[in-house]
């Protein structure tokens with residue numbers, strides 16, 4: 001009897017993988033190869049399979065074996081909104097019928113197969129999950145000169161973050177995105193959301209400046225880390241961030257290693273991102289971020305006085321309402337630990 005296979009996004013419930021090819025035992029794809037429909041389902045013929053174990057390969061229409069970073073998804077058209085990992089799963093067949101499914105060794109970062117034999121339910125690891133909240137084809141690689149690190153703060157549900165970045169929000173000011181998101185899993189995964197040459201919306205409006213340069217989104221790559229505020233940072237997630245940062249610095253020499261900053265560093269409003277607990281020291285061990293040369297520095301003078309206490313700080317997105325406590329204290333906080341008064345939220 002025919003077998004149904006359902007292929008879905010591992011992070012986003014209800015998000016089907018469309019157009020994935022299903023082949024058995026390393027057969028090549030051809031014109032007759034079944035592909036998943038718009039709902040992620042496909043019917044395959046298992047009658048001809050011999051009794052015993054077989055391998056089902058699920059090949060997404062857009063996929064890559066490369067790590068998620070500057071080398072993936074950059075050449076995709078605007079109409080392409082998803083890339084997933086290719087996954088192989090094992091099935092046991094008796095008299096043409098699937099009796100059991102099982103995960104194969106070394107595939108865990110590519111996806112999973114759930115219990116059940118008809119349909120066989122497969123969840124694929126997303127690599128690229130396009131956000132419409134962006135300005136596509138906005139800049140050349142040479143124009144990328146800064147990386148801003150963020151935390152989601154609310155929860156570690158990366159599927160919720162991808163959905164938020166994809167959906168239109170009731171308030172247009174909330175139509176945000178970043179170029180990358182890193183999951184908080186034990187084996188953290190990176191998902192690209194906006195191509196590096198496109199402008200993601202992660203670091204505020206034209207008023208947000210870095211070192212005199214207005215509108216940080218124009219020249220920054222945004223990396224969002226799935227992380228609940230005020231909880232410890234997993235070493236593995238920081239490691240995944242460092243790996244992505246090194247890939248980006250290699251790809252884009254226009255980003256100098258000291259130009260890796262926290263959202264708070266460029267945001268002169270009252271927000272704490274990626275949070276006071278963020279492990280800047282781990283990054284600095286790899287020469288990433290801003291490492292003061294020769295120990296102590298005076299931040300009132302360094303960086304053109306950008307981190308001085310009297311830097312104008314506002315408490316609203318549009319007005320210059322003074323905000324003396326929270327924002328002034330968080331701005332540049334990671335360079336001056338003593339700066340955090342107990343009033344910081």
Ligand SMILES: [Zn+2]
Nearest residue numbers: 150151263273
């Ligand atoms: Zn942020």
